[in-house]
Amino acid sequence: MIDMGLWMPAKWLGGELSALLLGVAAHHDDIVDPDFLAWLKARLDHIITLDPWVLVIILTAIVLAIPASIVGFYLYQQWRLKFS
Numbered sequence: 001m002i003d004m005g006l007w008m009p010a011k012w013l014g015g016e017l018s019a020l021l022l023g024v025a026a027h028h029d030d031i032v033d034p035d036f037l038a039w040l041k042a043r044l045d046h047i048i049t050l051d052p053w054v055l056v057i058i059l060t061a062i063v064l065a066i067p068a069s070i071v072g073f074y075l076y077q078q079w080r081l082k083f084s
Contacts, residue, residue, distance in 0.1 A: 048055065 050058075
């Protein structure tokens with residue numbers, strides 16, 4: 001077994017894969033790297049120059065339009081079958 005440089009040898013963990021997974025899990029205390037999150041937010045703000053509330057309204061409309069279109073299509077099919 002190869003020691004992956006963790007706090008315990010890989011042979012104690014049951015293999016290289018489990019050592020790799022533990023190494024990835026122990027990389028950060030936070031869920032997301034704060035530096036990466038700040039960089040990503042800056043890039044998205046640069047690309048999307050809309051006001052944040054406009055973006056919230058657009059995304060809400062998209063999320064609500066998907067189930068509404070599915071229900072509308074279902075009702076259209078039922079109407080079509082009823083009159084055919």
